[in-house]
Amino acid sequence: MQEKFTLPFTSDFEKDVYLGLTKFPKQLSSKYFYDAKGDRLFQEIMAMPTYYLTNCEFEILENHKSEICNYFKNGTESFDLIELGAGDGKKTKILLENLVRIQARFTYLPIDISTNALEKLKISLKEELPELKVDPIQGTYFESIKTLCRTTKRKKILLFLGSNIGNLLHPQAIEFLKGIRDLMNEEDLFFVGFDQKKHPKTVLDAYNDHEGVTEKFNKNLLVRINEELDANFVLDKFIHWEVYDPESGTAKSYLVSTEEQNVTIDKLDLNVSFKAWETIHTEISQKYDSEIVDWLCQKAGLEVLQEFEDPKKMYKNYILKRATK
Numbered sequence: 624m625q626e627k628f629t630l631p632f633t634s635d636f637e638k639d640v641y642l643g644l645t646k647f648p649k650q651l652s653s654k655y656f657y658d659a660k661g662d663r664l665f666q667e668i669m670a671m672p673t674y675y676l677t678n679c680e681f682e683i684l685e686n687h688k689s690e691i692c693n694y695f696k697n698g699t700e701s702f703d704l705i706e707l708g709a710g711d712g713k714k715t716k717i718l719l720e721n722l723v724r725i726q727a728r729f730t731y732l733p734i735d736i737s738t739n740a741l742e743k744l745k746i747s748l749k750e751e752l753p754e755l756k757v758d759p760i761q762g763t764y765f766e767s768i769k770t771l772c773r774t775t776k777r778k779k780i781l782l783f784l785g786s787n788i789g790n791l792l793h794p795q796a797i798e799f800l801k802g803i804r805d806l807m808n809e810e811d812l813f814f815v816g817f818d819q820k821k822h823p824k825t826v827l828d829a830y831n832d833h834e835g836v837t838e839k840f841n842k843n844l845l846v847r848i849n850e851e852l853d854a855n856f857v858l859d860k861f862i863h864w865e866v867y868d869p870e871s872g873t874a875k876s877y878l879v880s881t882e883e884q885n886v887t888i889d890k891l892d893l894n895v896s897f898k899a900w901e902t903i904h905t906e907i908s909q910k911y912d913s914e915i916v917d918w919l920c921q922k923a924g925l926e927v928l929q930e931f932e933d934p935k936k937m938y939k940n941y942i943l944k945r946a947t948k
């Protein structure tokens with residue numbers, strides 16, 4: 624076992640898959656859902672009525688775009704609009720269009736781990752908003768934003784939509800928010816979506832559609848391991864399973880092995896054995912209320928400047944800034 628850790632991993636994906644499948648309980652990171660196929664499946668998920676998050680955030684941005692954009696533009700000549708995990712930018716375009724309309728001077732810097740998502744976003748923005756300055760950055764949130772913040776002197780507006788923060792449990796979310804805070808100057812703003820606690824069935828249904836799209840999305844992790852690391856996962860021998868704990872507000876996605884089986888991952892020189900009903904934990908989708916958001920912010924040295932809610936009161940976007948106290 625010891626020797627295996629000296630394997631010369633050629634990517635974070637290889638390393639994380641190795642470490643995740645050799646630990647107990649097994650886990651894989653949700654950030655690896657997103658390749659061209661994963662991006663497409665996520666777009667299908669967003670289009671499903673059960674995945675309420677997209678519509679809620681869309682409505683908030685549509686209803687409050689003027690006020691939000693004024694916060695971004697106020698007190699500055701020009702700024703950088705940096706988006707963490709931009710995806711297809713469908714909702715962001717509401718803000719981008721409005722900022723262009725009010726003649727704000729800014730550059731849009733979408734960061735995403737998915738090269739495919741960034742490429743598509745760039746092409747669509749060129750068509751839809753040709754006057755917009757776009758500078759896409761492929762990479763993970765922190766590495767990319769740290770590099771970026773070293774080079775920019777302008778006011779920074781950071782966007783983190785889709786309740787992506789919910790992929791982190793509270794202790795990690797606090798570390799993440801602290802990291803963001805440390806990169807922010809006094810005038811910088813952090814605009815972030817936090818999906819709120821609601822009827823547990825509504826939450827469960829969002830990650831458990833009957834058409835099986837979320838299942839395909841979850842299993843795309845195994846497809847990627849098969850294709851990129853020469854593995855032999857048989858998809859039918861795993862089921863997608865979702866649980867939601869209304870007390871903690873944590874929804875968790877699993878892949879569950881339906882039988883005892885062995886999988887080989889040639890590129891990692893690894894044999895992975897599964898007992899019947901053994902799990903691979905793949906995603907967390909944390910739900911919040913305003914007390915929890917306040918607590919997270921307070922722990923991270925941030926404060927809420929303004930919050931916006933959708934008409935059905937299911938989702939909130941917050942404008943955060945560095946705490947003054």
Ligand SMILES: C[S@@+](CC[C@H](N)C(=O)[O-])C[C@H]1O[C@@H](n2cnc3c(N)ncnc32)[C@H](O)[C@@H]1O
Pocket residue numbers: 653654657665707708709710711712713714734735736737740762763764765783784785786787
């Ligand atoms: C759930 S989607 C949300 C997309 C968009 N923000 C929205 O609200 O519709 C997450 C996006 O973040 C990207 N992503 C996930 N984890 C990431 C990470 N650690 N670093 C950079 N991008 C990441 C994915 O590729 C994907 O495009």
